[in-house]
Amino acid sequence: MKLILIIFALMFLVFFGLTVYFFFITFVKMRIPDLEDVYNKDNEVFKEYVETFKTGVDFINNSPHYWVYTLSFDGLKLAARYYDIKSDKTIILFHGYRSLPARDFSYSVKMYSELGYNVLLCEQRAHGRSEGRLISFGINESKDVYSWVTFISEKYKCKKIALCGISMGATTVLLSLRKSLRSEVKCVIADCGFTSPEEIIRIVGKKAFNLNAKIFLPFLNFYCKILGNFSIKGVSTVDIIKKTKMPVLLIHGEADSFVPCYMSKEVYNAAENGNVKLITVKDANHGMSGLVDKKNVYCGVKMFLRENVV
Numbered sequence: 001m002k003l004i005l006i007i008f009a010l011m012f013l014v015f016f017g018l019t020v021y022f023f024f025i026t027f028v029k030m031r032i033p034d035l036e037d038v039y040n041k042d043n044e045v046f047k048e049y050v051e052t053f054k055t056g057v058d059f060i061n062n063s064p065h066y067w068v069y070t071l072s073f074d075g076l077k078l079a080a081r082y083y084d085i086k087s088d089k090t091i092i093l094f095h096g097y098r099s100l101p102a103r104d105f106s107y108s109v110k111m112y113s114e115l116g117y118n119v120l121l122c123e124q125r126a127h128g129r130s131e132g133r134l135i136s137f138g139i140n141e142s143k144d145v146y147s148w149v150t151f152i153s154e155k156y157k158c159k160k161i162a163l164c165g166i167s168m169g170a171t172t173v174l175l176s177l178r179k180s181l182r183s184e185v186k187c188v189i190a191d192c193g194f195t196s197p198e199e200i201i202r203i204v205g206k207k208a209f210n211l212n213a214k215i216f217l218p219f220l221n222f223y224c225k226i227l228g229n230f231s232i233k234g235v236s237t238v239d240i241i242k243k244t245k246m247p248v249l250l251i252h253g254e255a256d257s258f259v260p261c262y263m264s265k266e267v268y269n270a271a272e273n274g275n276v277k278l279i280t281v282k283d284a285n286h287g288m289s290g291l292v293d294k295k296n297v298y299c300g301v302k303m304f305l306r307e308n309v310v
Helices: 002-027 041-062 109-114 139-155 168-178 197-209 217-228 237-241 262-270 294-308
Strands: 066-071 077-083 089-094 118-123 160-166 185-191 248-253 276-281
Touching: 002 217, 041 109, 066 139, 077 139, 089 109, 089 139, 089 168, 109 118, 118 139, 139 160, 139 168, 160 168, 168 185, 168 237, 185 294, 197 217, 237 262, 248 262, 248 294, 262 276, 276 294
Parallel strands: 089 118, 089 160, 160 185, 185 248, 248 276
Antiparallel strands: 066 077, 077 118
16 A cells, blocks of 8 residues: 555656646746847758848848837836837737747848838747746737737827737737727737647647647646736637637748647638638748748738728
8 A cells, every 4th residue: 555655656746747847848938049040050940041031130130229118917027129110000029939029020020111110029028138937828928919009009109000920929919809909909910820828738749749738738727827827728819819800810831830720720710700811821831931922921911901001
């Protein structure tokens, strides 16, 4: 009997240790490498587009801009770079999981500027200069969207705002549609977002560790509630899109190996108000649609903005 108890105790300790380990590598802020360096091993996906990447990062770093800050709903200092071309239109950009905006939007900041938009290039909570210790897969980040929209509307009197996100940033802007946004927000662009935190954690857990993440999800969610005051359960962009009338443009690479393309298709198919458009790009991996098929993606984005930001 004693031996059995010892075995169960050891099994519990191992399982507990694994859940804590998975929580830390999944949700806790870590040091991010120099993602503005195209030759960094984490940027290998950009190897065919070196010049475009470098040109875009140079534009982001060298174009006139200044740092701006706002407070989140839970008191964190959030940071962003603001490119003010004195337009009446502003686009607010939200980058992906464990990434940085100069990397994720290296090929699009200049495009938006040329389309006549001021650009607010946000660093999400627990990334870059923004405060925070936990990444919540778009849940608390979506509340930060409200803070930035209020900031840009009130401080710069901007009356026409578009929201755009890539990867986790795409889920961030879609989840912000859970409640009514200010009237200044005219449309949303979501590039390769996932449908829910639970689903993407399950998929990545299977790919990265060959584990059934469903076993760990209740425990991970418990830690999220205790340490971060948020829950990863019951949140889905598929459910949210059914209720919103906000114009939404979905973009996704059909060869996405991180966030499956079917996720954006699920969101698109769930829309009931005729307000959602979808662009998919053959052979494009995660976040690469605008590089692989620049012409069609650029034209699609340009037309979408012209139709809705008026």
